[in-house]
Amino acid sequence: MGVLNVTPDSFSDGGLFLEPGTAVAQGRLLASEGADLIDVGGESTRPGADPVSVTDELERVVPVIEALAAEMRTPLSIDTSKAEVARAALSAGASFVNDVTALHGDAAMAGVVADAQVDVCLVHMKGEPRTMQDDPRYDDVVGEVRGFLEERLELAIGAGIAEQRVWLDPGIGFGKTLEHNLELIRRLDEIVAIGRPVVFGASRKRFLGRLTDRPEAERVAGTVAVNVLALERGATMFRVHDVAATRDALRVAGATLK
Numbered sequence: 001m002g003v004l005n006v007t008p009d010s011f012s013d014g015g016l017f018l019e020p021g022t023a024v025a026q027g028r029l030l031a032s033e034g035a036d037l038i039d040v041g042g043e044s045t046r047p048g049a050d051p052v053s054v055t056d057e058l059e060r061v062v063p064v065i066e067a068l069a070a071e072m073r074t075p076l077s078i079d080t081s082k083a084e085v086a087r088a089a090l091s092a093g094a095s096f097v098n099d100v101t102a103l104h105g106d107a108a109m110a111g112v113v114a115d116a117q118v119d120v121c122l123v124h125m126k127g128e129p130r131t132m133q134d135d136p137r138y139d140d141v142v143g144e145v146r147g148f149l150e151e152r153l154e155l156a157i158g159a160g161i162a163e164q165r166v167w168l169d170p171g172i173g174f175g176k177t178l179e180h181n182l183e184l185i186r187r188l189d190e191i192v193a194i195g196r197p198v199v200f201g202a203s204r205k206r207f208l209g210r211l212t213d214r215p216e217a218e219r220v221a222g223t224v225a226v227n228v229l230a231l232e233r234g235a236t237m238f239r240v241h242d243v244a245a246t247r248d249a250l251r252v253a254g255a256t257l258k
């Protein structure tokens, strides 16, 4: 899953793809690098990010999704927690909903996904982006994330979303310290054991900077390292900014693990 942030403030690529033409060009690049899905987002969820209005989010993502859908076969995902944005993105050509609030952010979201009969990714987040990194605490981070995802999966099914449509994501960096992220990666098999395919999103994140002392754009090697470990532990989808490097690493690691 290649990341396409049409935002002024995303943590690693904010402002780079805000103009529709550059966003479409980046979408083409991600597809040419071998992305199987392109995740278009119009609202940053970095720690401390300010919320974006529905109008602004629609203005950012809809033209980009329309343009990409018209010219490529690579499926498109909409990274949003707003039902109205998801609905418009699906009409514009997206076929996957990536909701970092796991259907919590908008009461109408589950209905939109159920009606459209598309796949959805439910992500664990503690709190909300503005405050999630203010001293997050868990007794057992893996147990709590697992319990949350199981509960959200049940809720999704209860709302009419087919179980086979649901992907689960432990939400690396969403209300977690360095140690919480490492524990989740170490024990990712326990999230995989829920029985739904797992999405893993660690690309360029802050904990990699803490471990390597590198700024966002120089965290590719760290990103590749954790994605290979996530593959070995059973993750199925890898959400990354650096598609070419990650894809090569996953191909080699995957062939070795067979």
Ligand code: HH2
Residues within 6 Å of the ligand: 003, 005, 007, 009, 010, 011, 012, 041, 043, 044, 045, 046, 079, 098, 100, 121, 123, 169, 171, 172, 199, 200, 201, 202, 239
């Ligand atoms: N992380 C981010 C955004 N969306 N979706 C899923 N499923 N999993 C993730 O880990 C995830 C996500 C944050 O990264 P990014 O999009 O690069 O930054 P920002 O939120 O600042 O736009």
